[in-house]
Amino acid sequence: MPLREGEWNLSYSANEVHPGANFTFGTIASGYYLIEPYEITYADVDAGDVPMPQEDGARLGQDYRGQATITFEVGVDAVDEAPTQLGRHDANLSAVSTMLQAWDAEAVRRRFATPAVLRTTQGGRARRFYGRPRKAAPAGSKLTRQGYTPVVCTFVCLDSTAYDDVEQKVRIDLVPPDHHGLVGPLTTPLTMTGEGSGKVAGEVTVGGTKPAWPVITIYGPITNPVCDVVGRWKAGLDLTLGVGERVVIDTRPWARTVLRNGNASVAGLLTRGTPRLKDMKLPLGTQDFVLRGTDATGTAYMTVAWRDAYAYL
Template sequence: MSLAEGEWKLSYSSNGVHPGAAFTFGTIRTGYYLTDAFEITYGDIDTGDTPMPRADGVRFGQDWKSAATITFEVGVDAVDDAPTQHGRHGANLDRLSVMGQVWDAEALRLRFATPAVLSTVQGGRARRFYGRPRKWAPAASKLTRQGYTPVACTFVCQDDTAYDEVEQVARIDIQPPPHPGLVGPLTTPLTMTGRSKGVVQGDRIVGGTKPTWPVITIYGPITQPACEVVDWWKVNLDLTLDVGEHVVIDPRPWARTVLRNGNASVAGLLYRGSPRLEDLRLPVGRQDFVLRGTDATGTAYMTVAWRDAYSHL
């Protein structure tokens, strides 16, 4: 079910016997509607300021921002689920049990660094946050027996960023496609007509309002592959990928991995001159991605995937 305006969806995968979730709430049609506007609380800044020795003022250092927290007040409504008061009471308890199970997120709590996804549509824009559900507190209410219970709950984000729901993916081949050149018959004087597309091979637009994380996947056959974002950074690997092999460089805060064929870590094969994973972000604007390396077949390629990032919804 696609999200309607004002709706939210909490989703994560299962883990053994612990089920995953795809829980939608926020509007009346879901049975879990917001009774007040949601609130995004941005975390405090951990400043690196130090006093000036034997002088007035402070010396500013590096500052770090903590995560954002989203708070909801939800009305769990089962008033129309049964014709009797006894039935409405039972239906409301069932709905509370469903929401409580989702918010408990035991499938996540037992896994290191794994976030849930909280998606929403606000002002016609589809956005998502990465994080984990935390507080879940149904209020003691006499209305529960009538089929309605208010609940307060929170979601702690991995960072303070909202990401576009749509993932952008660019494919870059190690060998550019051949140019067709001029096609005869030709007459003089030669002139060019039509408008340029304005986008060269490998050129892509990174939207949003702040830098975002890419996920880089390089497919063999290739030796000493490198992904370069022209004028910004280049990450190199000292390895050889055969046909059918691939390596994924994932610098996102909840991953920070370099995996060969999905399971073997090859982070130690990054060249010393490569940026740290935490510095591998794509600037906003037009970017040119280049795949470098040695491939006698000319068939190696890579994909760069990202979600545009925003400082607010």
């Protein structure tokens, strides 16, 4: 559901007995408004510099950027919820409890590599961050009995990237190429090797300011499927998918999996020329996607999904 301008939403799924969350804050209408503007703090770069032996200076190495942290000062306001002080106090305690329950995030913090999603709309831009809520500190005071409590809380991101809230997705069908008759000798049964019709460069555009992480899903029947980002990289699998089967190559940092039919890892079947998952980013600009492989029916296809990525909101 789209958020109003200035709103934030923290969400994650339930996990067994631990409830999920769908908590909206940031505006007066939500009852949880920002006392001060949100603050995004970027971690220092982990520099790979190495001192030069027996001389001044250093040799520059590979640098890595850490996580971003978003800090909020939230006013939890229940002043108008009841006509009496006792009622306002009760309503405010309940509102603070609701926020702290969402920020506790036990459903995700007990699961390995599982992020929560923090969404917002700022300047008309719908963005999201992946990470986990961390600190939550309510500042109880005499105002709490009047229905108001300020809370300082933080959300630690997986990386330093803001993602478009709208997912982009394209479908590429496997269509046998044009041919001019059959060349003998022929044997039965006859099969045809096809390649995807692709998307013409200029038809599919990866936006944002940073390369994007794709999720590639290939649907059978197909043998030795290959996802070809033309001129960039190819991801191939040494396997055969039957009718109704699929394989998902998820390159996102919190996933990094290759799963057949949603549960069986087939990462070991990636072909030798396939890049590492962390190197399979989609470049900015217009791209041409092609599905290659062998399919006797010509009905195999793949989808490529991604979210445009930004260095800032």
